Amino acid sequence: KAGVTQTPRYLIKTRGQQVTLSCSPISGHRSVSWYQQTPGQGLQFLFEYFSETQRNKGNFPGRFSGRQFSNSRSEMNVSTLELGDSALYLCASSLVGGPLYEQYFGPGTRLTVT
Amino acid sequence: AQKVTQAQTEISVVEKEDVTLDCVYETRDTTYYLFWYKQPPSGELVFLIRRNSFDEQNEISGRYSWNFQKSTSSFNFTITASQVVDSAVYFCALSPGNTGTASKLTFGTGTRLQVTL
Secondary structure (H helix, E strand, O other): OOOOEEEOOEEEEOOOOOEEEEEEOOOOOOEEEEEEEEOOOEEEEEEEEEOOEEEEEOOOOOOEEEEEOOOOOEEEEEOOOOHHHOEEEEEEEEOOOOOOOOOEEOOOEEEEEO | OOEEEOOOOEEEEEOOOOEEEOOEEEOOOOOEEEEEEEEOOOOOOEEEEEEEOOOOOOEEEOOEEEEEEHHHOEEEEEEOOOOHHHOEEEEEEEEEOOOOOOOOOEEOOOEEEEEEO
8 A cells, every 4th residue: 555645855945936745645545634844843733634625724824725636635835935934844644534543644845945 | 722742852772771752741622642653764754652531551562662641641652672773753742532623633842762782
């Protein structure tokens, strides 16, 4: 069974640009969550999508958005990039979400904003 | 609001030593779940264990064991006879217990474990 895949693995962008990250969940999984990991703030929940709907959202500005497609693949977008957006962005998939179902994490996309 | 505290930033041990990673949590929920994840240098978080708030039994899995004490809001993780392959960052996490809620994990800041020969 293929794991969670994230593309690209590494990305370098300039301040003010926008970026789109992609996550393909494990086959059959309908819940996709996104997390940001930085040395200063640690791992923080961004949002979760289930059946193409955002089900929950963390405390991030509106520059951070996401969507989920009918095949459960998800994308997250960050507009008007700031230096502080440099981070490892992790995606996790789960069968239906919620604490009873294990979340499987992908290897992450490392975003560097210069 | 939920909070997870991992006071140990970094721990170094020599192989075969036992090591305990501490985790203290705060939540107002009566039903909640606690987790431990391992993050090796590759970056991918690996699930180790989930424990619900109503199950205070300790658990042992091979060299790993977990001690959940609701009275002290702690969920500590012990590795017995540590090995170099255990070197990683370990995260404790907390989730609301309602099954209808989203998969929102609150993570601690992690403990970096370095096991040397």
